Amino acid sequence: MIIKIKQEWLLLTAFVVLALPPMQQFLEQSMVTHMLVQIPVLAIIGWMLGKKLPENWKSKITLWNRWGITGMVLAVIIMTYWMLPRVLDAAISEWHFELVKFVTVPIMGIALSLSWPLLNPIAQGVLKLEFWATFMRLGWLYLDLPDRLCANYLLSDQRILGQLLLLSGSAWAITWTLRIMFGIRIIKT
Amino acid sequence: MSGTAVASGKVEYTDSENRNALIAVKAHLIAGLSVFLLMMLGGLTMRAAQGTWIEIGVDLFYQIMTVHGVGVVGAAVIASTGVQWHFLRKYVRLSNAIFWTNFFIFLTGVVMILGSIFLGGYGGAWTFLYPLPAISMGAWSTGAAAVFQLGVLIIGVGLLILYLDFGRAILARYGSLARALGLTMLFGKEPVDPAHPKAVVASTMVLIVNFLGIAAGAVVLVMGLINLYNPEFQPDAMLMKNLIYFFGHVIINATIYASVIAVYELLPRYTGRPWKTNKVFLAAWFAIVFMVMGVYPHHLLMDFPMPAWAMIAAQVLSFGSGIPVLVVTGYGALMLVYRSGIKWSTTTKLLFLSMFGWAAGVIPAILDAMVTINRVFHNTLWVPGHFHFYLLLGLLPMIIGFTYYLAGEGDRNEQPKATDSLGFYAYLIGAFMTSMVFLASGANSIPRRWAVHMEEWVTFAQVGTIAAALVVLGTLLFTLRAIFILPGAANPR
Ligand code: HEM
Ligand SMILES: [Cu+2]
Numbered sequence: 001m002i003i004k005i006k007q008e009w010l011l012l013t014a015f016v017v018l019a020l021p022p023m024q025q026f027l028e029q030s031m032v033t034h035m036l037v038q039i040p041v042l043a044i045i046g047w048m049l050g051k052k053l054p055e056n057w058k059s060k061i062t063l064w065n066r067w068g069i070t071g072m073v074l075a076v077i078i079m080t081y082w083m084l085p086r087v088l089d090a091a092i093s094e095w096h097f098e099l100v101k102f103v104t105v106p107i108m109g110i111a112l113s114l115s116w117p118l119l120n121p122i123a124q125g126v127l128k129l130e131f132w133a134t135f136m137r138l139g140w141l142y143l144d145l146p147d148r149l150c151a152n153y154l155l156s157d158q159r160i161l162g163q164l165l166l167l168s169g170s171a172w173a174i175t176w177t178l179r180i181m182f183g184i185r186i187i188k189t
Numbered sequence: 190m191s192g193t194a195v196a197s198g199k200v201e202y203t204d205s206e207n208r209n210a211l212i213a214v215k216a217h218l219i220a221g222l223s224v225f226l227l228m229m230l231g232g233l234t235m236r237a238a239q240g241t242w243i244e245i246g247v248d249l250f251y252q253i254m255t256v257h258g259v260g261v262v263g264a265a266v267i268a269s270t271g272v273q274w275h276f277l278r279k280y281v282r283l284s285n286a287i288f289w290t291n292f293f294i295f296l297t298g299v300v301m302i303l304g305s306i307f308l309g310g311y312g313g314a315w316t317f318l319y320p321l322p323a324i325s326m327g328a329w330s331t332g333a334a335a336v337f338q339l340g341v342l343i344i345g346v347g348l349l350i351l352y353l354d355f356g357r358a359i360l361a362r363y364g365s366l367a368r369a370l371g372l373t374m375l376f377g378k379e380p381v382d383p384a385h386p387k388a389v390v391a392s393t394m395v396l397i398v399n400f401l402g403i404a405a406g407a408v409v410l411v412m413g414l415i416n417l418y419n420p421e422f423q424p425d426a427m428l429m430k431n432l433i434y435f436f437g438h439v440i441i442n443a444t445i446y447a448s449v450i451a452v453y454e455l456l457p458r459y460t461g462r463p464w465k466t467n468k469v470f471l472a473a474w475f476a477i478v479f480m481v482m483g484v485y486p487h488h489l490l491m492d493f494p495m496p497a498w499a500m501i502a503a504q505v506l507s508f509g510s511g512i513p514v515l516v517v518t519g520y521g522a523l524m525l526v527y528r529s530g531i532k533w534s535t536t537t538k539l540l541f542l543s544m545f546g547w548a549a550g551v552i553p554a555i556l557d558a559m560v561t562i563n564r565v566f567h568n569t570l571w572v573p574g575h576f577h578f579y580l581l582l583g584l585l586p587m588i589i590g591f592t593y594y595l596a597g598e599g600d601r602n603e604q605p606k607a608t609d610s611l612g613f614y615a616y617l618i619g620a621f622m623t624s625m626v627f628l629a630s631g632a633n634s635i636p637r638r639w640a641v642h643m644e645e646w647v648t649f650a651q652v653g654t655i656a657a658a659l660v661v662l663g664t665l666l667f668t669l670r671a672i673f674i675l676p677g678a679a680n681p682r
Pocket of ligand 2: 485
């Protein structure tokens with residue numbers, strides 16, 4: 001019981017730390033940390049929060065979330081939205097966009113954690129591959145586009161992000177291959 | 190581990206599942222054969238146009254060439270998937286619903302592709318090589334090119350769903366793909382099981398390469414789409430070409446490795462002898478996983494910016510590609526048939542023909558993959574020559590042979606009728622001639638993908654037209670048989 005409370009407080013603290021100016025401004029300074037640190041951490045906080053939701057809440061939500069479809073649709077919509085460079089820009093310059101980001105991204109995490117386990121394994125596979133392909137496509141796009149996509153970030157930032165996306169996509173492909181081909185698990189999920 | 194699958198035992202399904210599965214396999218075969226027939230009529234038209242016997246507009250020629258290319262590849266995929274699924278489901282528990290899902294997604298993609306070609310006028314070939322789709326100079330709209338690529342993408346997603354089901358089922362029974370492929374036996378971690386199903390080995394190989402092929406396709410198709418609508422985004426053309434050929438080459442190549450399962454499963458039936466799995470067999474299939482993925486740069490031998498190592502690797506792999514599995518399969522088939530007292534039915538004749546067609550078709554392919562020869566033969570009709578050879582004489586006989594087996598030869602031991610023999614010989618002679626005329630044209634430096642041929646080349650095209658008519662006749666007889674007899678045929682036990 002004590003441990004449980006502690007974990008939820010920890011999540012809340014992490015959230016507040018991310019939202020407060022020092023951390024918030026530090027992470028948003030560069031496109032890389034904005035997209036590859038801040039947003040994923042917010043989503044992970046949501047994911048862990050989703051696991052901690054009281055059982056009766058969960059069962060009520062499940063009624064609306066048959067096979068996890070509703071939640072996945074919500075998560076995919078939020079994810080796609082925050083992939084638009086324009087809104088990322090807006091989040092930096094306008095406080096209400098920033099607020100929306102800090103609310104919706106954790107919600108996406110919650111939706112994912114509630115829906116992913118319910119999802120048909122084949123659908124999980126399709127989404128995983130689609131997500132992987134999005135990493136590779138965006139990475140390639142950021143590397144090759146002649147112009148900046150975000151008014152707030154430098155072109156060089158965009159290039160680095162592109163490389164990192166391609167690198168992480170490749171690393172992901174390798175771990176996947178090892179697991180399926182040889183049953184080797186590098187990360188336990 | 191599913192409770193129904195024991196050591197090398199077979200999976201149990203309910204009767205209604207089996208009935209539904211049989212209908213699904215037949216639907217795949219009938220769809221595949223009908224598309225083949227239509228596309229061959231397209232091929233006949235192209236040949237006749239090149240031979241000046243009929244006159245069609247240049248834009249129509251390229252539309253036909255596009256639909257022919259994409260149509261036969263699609264038909265090969267859907268029909269070979271039917272063959273593969275029919276046998277694989279005996280060993281691992283596959284889902285009928287997923288199989289049908291892929292079928293209908295496939296049909297959706299086909300409708301989109303047909304629309305893009307015949308309504309939108311897209312004629313940029315099935316290879317949609319960047320940046321051609323975007324620079325039609327008015328022959329087709331951006332929208333048409335986009336719908337074509339979206340159609341291909343959708344077909345890829347359907348296949349992905351199917352392969353995920355294959356993967357899930359294979360992993361449930363074998364734990365890892367390496368084990369399903371027999372690597373644990375090959376490297377001595379487990380004793381060799383002579384009854385290890387060849388359908389599982391082949392399917393695992395097909396699954397691996399096609400999964401990666403589709404992954405590459407999913408990326409490159411979307412990049413092409415982005416370029417269509419944002420011309421300022423200009424991806425590296427060489428990288429695009431690599432990915433497109435990796436995708437296309439793997440997908441069409443894998444169809445033959447999926448269909449050969451019919452040879453493994455049916456020849457033992459007809460000869461009454463078991464075909465044991467041994468280490469040589471497993472080694473060959475292990476090697477082919479890499480070869481199928483590594484040979485595609487033989488399409489890029491004339492692209493000077495390609496790194497030298499990739500070209501050398503492609504040339505070496507192309508030399509060896511096909512040979513391991515081909516030798517293992519051809520030799521195994523001969524050993525099974527030799528003095529077995531086999532009765533020659535249309536099925537066995539076709540399956541045996543496929544061994545010849547595959548083996549012989551590889552020779553011109555290997556020749557063309559040599560840099561010195563490619564310098565001369567690149568983009569000549571030699572190229573269609575080699576692939577028509579092993580597709581017409583290797584792949585299709587496997588698929589049609591399997592169809593005959595399902596249509597009654599497998600069960601009632603039906604004897605071939607006169608029309609079947611006529612079909613067989615018309616097909617055999619026509620297909621052989623079609624391929625040889627292409628090869629001869631290539632040897633005479635006639636370029637491929639030219640709608641209008643020069644006077645000196647016209648005779649070749651005319652002989653090719655006659656050959657094509659024979660193939661069409663044979664295929665028509667086969668397809669009619671499939672359409673009329675297949676639907677009512679019972680499951681061969
Ligand atoms: C009656 C049978 C067939 C005939 C007469 C025929 C004829 C042709 C012709 C004339 C071309 C264009 C050649 C050129 O570049 O000038 C072609 C291309 C092609 N054919 Fe066939 N074909 C037949 C069957 C098949 C089959 C069964 C397959 C595959 C299973 C196939 C696959 C292809 C492919 C992939 C191309 C390349 C298209 C491109 O260059 O974009 N063909 N065929
Ligand atoms: Cu090739």
